[in-house]
Every structure is written in C-alpha cells, then in structure tokens.
Amino acid sequence: MWAVRAAVRPGFWLFRVARGCGAQRAAPPLSPCPERALAAFRGGLGCPEGRGGGGRGPRADGRRSRTGGKEGEEEPEAAEEEEKEEEELLRRDPLLPAGTQRVCLVHPDVKWGPGKPPGTRAEWQVVEAQALVHTLDGWSVVHTVVVPTKTPDRKLVFGRGTLERLTEKIRGSPEITAVFLNVERMAAPTKKELEAAWGVRVFDRFMVVLHIFRCNARTKEARLQVALAELPLLRSHLKNNVAHLGGRGRDSRHIMGSGESFMQVQERLLKDKEAKIRKALDRLRRKRLLLGQQRRRREFPVVSVVGYTNCGKTTLIKALTGDAAIQPRDQLFATLDVTAHAGSLPSRVTVIYMDTIGFLSQLPHSLVESFSATLEDVGHSDLIVHVRDVSHPETELQKASVLSALRTLQLPRPLLDCMVEVPNKVDLVPGYIPAEPGAVAVSALLGLGLEELKARLEEAILRATGRRVLTLRVGLAGPQLSWLHQEATVQAVDVKPEAGVADVKVIISDSAYGRFRKLFPG
Ligand SMILES: Nc1nc2c(ncn2[C@@H]2O[C@H](COP(=O)(O)OP(=O)(O)OP(=O)(O)O)[C@@H](O)[C@H]2O)c(=O)[nH]1
Numbered sequence: 001m002w003a004v005r006a007a008v009r010p011g012f013w014l015f016r017v018a019r020g021c022g023a024q025r026a027a028p029p030l031s032p033c034p035e036r037a038l039a040a041f042r043g044g045l046g047c048p049e050g051r052g053g054g055g056r057g058p059r060a061d062g063r064r065s066r067t068g069g070k071e072g073e074e075e076p077e078a079a080e081e082e083e084k085e086e087e088e089l090l091r092r093d094p095l096l097p098a099g100t101q102r103v104c105l106v107h108p109d110v111k112w113g114p115g116k117p118p119g120t121r122a123e124w125q126v127v128e129a130q131a132l133v134h135t136l137d138g139w140s141v142v143h144t145v146v147v148p149t150k151t152p153d154r155k156l157v158f159g160r161g162t163l164e165r166l167t168e169k170i171r172g173s174p175e176i177t178a179v180f181l182n183v184e185r186m187a188a189p190t191k192k193e194l195e196a197a198w199g200v201r202v203f204d205r206f207m208v209v210l211h212i213f214r215c216n217a218r219t220k221e222a223r224l225q226v227a228l229a230e231l232p233l234l235r236s237h238l239k240n241n242v243a244h245l246g247g248r249g250r251d252s253r254h255i256m257g258s259g260e261s262f263m264q265v266q267e268r269l270l271k272d273k274e275a276k277i278r279k280a281l282d283r284l285r286r287k288r289l290l291l292g293q294q295r296r297r298r299e300f301p302v303v304s305v306v307g308y309t310n311c312g313k314t315t316l317i318k319a320l321t322g323d324a325a326i327q328p329r330d331q332l333f334a335t336l337d338v339t340a341h342a343g344s345l346p347s348r349v350t351v352i353y354m355d356t357i358g359f360l361s362q363l364p365h366s367l368v369e370s371f372s373a374t375l376e377d378v379g380h381s382d383l384i385v386h387v388r389d390v391s392h393p394e395t396e397l398q399k400a401s402v403l404s405a406l407r408t409l410q411l412p413r414p415l416l417d418c419m420v421e422v423p424n425k426v427d428l429v430p431g432y433i434p435a436e437p438g439a440v441a442v443s444a445l446l447g448l449g450l451e452e453l454k455a456r457l458e459e460a461i462l463r464a465t466g467r468r469v470l471t472l473r474v475g476l477a478g479p480q481l482s483w484l485h486q487e488a489t490v491q492a493v494d495v496k497p498e499a500g501v502a503d504v505k506v507i508i509s510d511s512a513y514g515r516f517r518k519l520f521p522g
C-alpha cells in the first residue's frame with residue numbers, strides 16, 4: 001500500500017527495524033507442527049485470527065508487573081476506559097454515499113511535463129481506477145473520459161474549453177450519479193467548483209482509497225490508522241465550510257465567550273482528536289511490540305509476503321499453507337491487516353507466513369504514513385517474499401514501485417538481498433520464464449511451481465536463520481533423542497538396535513547444536 005512518490009521522501013517512514021536478516025539472530029528450534037506453531041505465534045500477533053492484538057494475554061514467563069497483574073495485562077478500568085476512547089475515535093460519518101453509484105471516471109492524461117507519471121500509460125491507469133471503483137459495493141463505472149491536460153494541479157484541473165465539454169457531457173447524462181476524478185488529491189475549492197458545475201458529487205483517489213480502507217480494515221490498529229489518514233480530509237472540509245460561511249467562521253464572534261472563533265474551536269477539536277488517535281496507536285503498537293518479543297522467544301521463522309495490491313499474496317499463502325479459512329478476493333486492498341498463517345516446508349520446517357497490505361502507486365502521503373506502522377512486522381521477519389503479477393501490463397512498474405518503497409523502509413541490507421522473487425499468475429502467460437536469478441515462477445491459483453518454491457524458501461530460511469541439516473548418532477537409552485525432538489526438527493531416525501544407537505537427521509540451529517554438544521559431550 002505504499003506510494004512510489006511517497007517512498008522517495010527521505011525519513012518518511014516511521015519504520016524502526018529491531019533486528020536484521022535472520023542470520024544475525026540466534027536460531028530457534030523449529031516445531032514440526034504448523035497448527036501448534038500458529039497457535040503459539042498468534043498469541044503474540046495483533047491479527048484478527050490471533051485475537052492476540054488486545055495485548056491482555058499473560059506474559060509467557062508468568063512474571064507479574066508493577067500493577068500486580070501480569071505484565072502485558074492492564075488495570076481493567078483503565079483498559080475499559082481506553083477501549084471506550086478508541087471506539088469514540090472510530091465513530092464517523094460515512095465518507096462516500098452508500099448504495100448504488102453510477103460513476104463517470106474522468107482521467108486527466110498528462111502527456112508531457114513534470115506531472116507526467118513515469119513508466120505508465122493512460123489506459124493502464126484507467127483500468128486501475130476502474131478496479132478501485134468496482135471494489136466498492138454497488139458502484140460501477142458507466143462512462144470513462146480520458147482528458148489530455150498539461151497541468152492537472154491547477155484549480156480546475158482542465159482548461160476552460162475542456163471543462164465546458166465535460167460539464168455538457170456529465171449534465172447531459174442523467175444516469176451519472178458521481179464523478180471519480182483520477183487525481184491523487186483534489187483541493188477543497190476545486191471539489192466545490194466541480195460539484196457545482198457538474199451537479200453530482202466528485203471524488204478523488206484519496207477519498208476512494210480511504211473508503212476502501214475503511215470498509216476493509218478489521219483490527220483496531222488498522223481502523224485507527226484509517227481514522228488518522230482521514231484527518232486531512234476533515235481539515236479541508238472544515239476550511240471549505242468556513243469559506244462557505246464567509247467571514248462568519250473566522251471572525252471574532254467567539255463561542256460562549258471562550259475567546260475562540262468557530263474555526264479555532266474546530267481546529268482545536270481536530271488537533272485533540274489527532275493527538276488521541278496517535279496516543280491510542282502508540283499504545284497498540286507498544287502492545288504489538290511486547291507481544292512480538294514473546295513471539296520471537298517462541299522463535300518460528302517468519303516469511304513476510306509482500307507485493308503490489310491484487311498480485312496474489314493471499315492466494316499464494318493459501319496455497320503454501322493449505323489454510324482453507326483464507327479467502328482471497330479479486331479486489332484491490334482486500335488485505336489491510338497483517339495476518340499470520342503457519343505452513344510446513346519440505347523438511348517439515350514450520351514457518352509463519354505474514355500476509356501484508358498491498359502497494360499502490362500514486363497513493364496520498366497521509367494514507368501511506370498512517371499504515372507504515374502496520375508494516376513494522378516486515379522488518380522483524382527472517383525472509384521477504386516478493387510476489388508479482390506477471391500477467392499485468394504494468395508488472396515491471398509495479399515491481400519497481402514495490403522495490404523502491406521497500407528500500408525506503410530502511411530494512412537491513414541482508415534482508416533485502418535475501419528477498420525471494422515470486423512471479424505469479426504464470427498460468428495467464430504461457431511460456432513465461434523469469435528473468436531474475438533465483439526467482440521461482442508460480443501459479444498460486446493452480447498450484448504450479450509450489451514444490452520448487454517451498455524448496456527455495458527452505459534453503460533461504462536455513463541460510464537466513466543459521467540452521468543446518470546434520471545427522472547425529474545418539475544412544476537409544478539416553479535422553480538425546482527426545483531432546484532433539486524438542487529442540488530441533490527431526491527429519492529421520494535410523495535405529496540400529498544391535499548397537500543400541502540411532503542416526504538422527506535433524507535441522508538444528510547453531511545455538512541448539514552448541515547446547516546439545518554441551519549437554520551430551522559424548
Ligand atoms: N489466474 C490466476 N489468478 C490468480 C493467481 N493468484 C491469484 N489470482 C487471483 O488474483 C486475485 C487477487 O488475489 P489475492 O490473493 O487476493 O491478491 P492479494 O495480493 O492478496 O491482494 P490484496 O490483498 O488486495 O493486496 C484473486 O482473484 C485471485 O484468484 C494465479 O496464479 N493465477
């Protein structure tokens with residue numbers, strides 16, 4: 001969900017990376033059981049399935065906090081109060097009208113100059129804009145107009161003559177109930193003038209995407225992030241309304257003798273709201289980090305699956321884990337919350353796949369900024385898998401957008417260097433051969449290439465987490481075998497009864513192997 005333009009702003013991301021590529025951390029034991037791994041993992045993840053996001057679970061080590069409750073628990077009244085405040089912050093008027101809308105899509109096509117978006121074409125941008133509209137329940141595009149323009153950022157976006165022609169068309173088409181002007185952001189006066197000229201409501205990309213986010217956000221963190229992203233919109237509405245009131249909003253008629261004008265009171269309320277949302281988000285983030293630490297103590301290798309929106313991330317995770325509960329949808333931004341799903345690799349290594357929010361180019365900064373914290377989990381993973389829809393005409397541009405945004409996350413170099421490229425939807429591109437070295441082409445939908453991908457992921461995970469495959473000889477009478485079952489992944493046991501020993505093939509971390517040698521020096 002990251003904008004290409006936003007991505008190049010230095011210091012833009014709020015992202016903090018706690019640790020580097022998995023190679024730098026102590027390698028954990030691996031559970032052979034995905035269900036158990038996931039149950040343990042979800043206890044430490046603020047995701048809808050996990051129900052762990054509330055952060056009120058007990059500490060893994062059972063220690064008590066200062067308040068007398070276990071650490072990670074809160075005082076019940078304080079927690080209730082926080083919950084009430086969070087719900088209050090989430091109460092909002094509808095952003096876009098509910099019910100059926102027949103939309104005229106107006107796409108300003110910048111053919112030259114600095115406003116021309118690089119590497120794309122008007123028809124592709126139109127297809128993406130149509131997909132955004134169709135994501136909304138009951139909304140359809142009834143007309144599409146591509147209008148050449150030099151300066152889409154001028155007040156009325158188009159020249160006078162073009163505006164007149166558009167007005168004639170929109171006014172003369174009674175079936176049109178709304179206009180989607182495919183610009184990143186429209187200034188409030190522009191919106192007002194266009195709505196007055198066309199007689200219907202006019203939306204920009206920011207509003208449409210924000211509305212989709214609102215509909216799709218599930219966890220409290222994601223919903224609060226949407227609420228935060230909405231604030232600039234509320235501010236510009238406020239300015240617009242005050243302008244509409246003429247001098248009345250700004251003048252010195254103070255409200256109830258408070259010394260503040262109407263505008264000042266509203267601005268203060270919005271500022272208070274912003275501070276409260278940020279505080280609530282910070283609270284949730286701290287809980288997530290605390291739970292993340294518990295999760296890391298359980299130490300399952302984590303694979304973050306990232307990519308442009310609708311490229312097939314969720315479908316791939318469903319195919320890799322066989323998790324029937326996952327429901328991919330042909331929709332932009334179907335996934336807005338980071339969720340975790342356990343799966344097994346060929347040597348029965350259990351990994352946790354993290355499904356993430358997709359990227360979209362030309363997304364307004366405030367939206368990107370609001371969601372950056374959600375992506376912190378990517379920085380805590382052991383491996384990144386970059387999924388790409390190779391059947392999409394803008395597949396190369398999408399790849400560039402994703403990579404450019406990933407770079408701005410300030411992820412540790414090794415994590416980026418170890419990234420596994422997965423060109424997806426190859427069933428739609430017969431004869432597709434990946435150009436990138438080490439890439440594994442798949443069709444997540446048809447299950448093509450999955451075994452090769454699992455083998456590639458296993459190799460990358462072992463390398464990234466400092467694990468190795470060893471065959472150890474153990475005595476059958478001692479506790480070594482059960483120790484190995486607990487602390488490593490046992491792949492095969494070759495019992496030699498006559499010698500009273502067994503050759504055990506294990507995947508074991510360097511640290512666990514060190515402990516094994518110390519415990520069982522013989
Ligand atoms: N033909 C084909 N379609 C696929 C493949 N993988 C995914 N799809 C379809 O692409 C659409 C989007 O899939 P998702 O898995 O929801 O994509 P996503 O990247 O998770 O999307 P967001 O969560 O919205 O960012 C769905 O209709 C899938 O059925 C594939 O390998 N081949």
Ligand SMILES: [Mg+2]
Nearest residue numbers: 313314334335
């Ligand atoms: Mg998804």
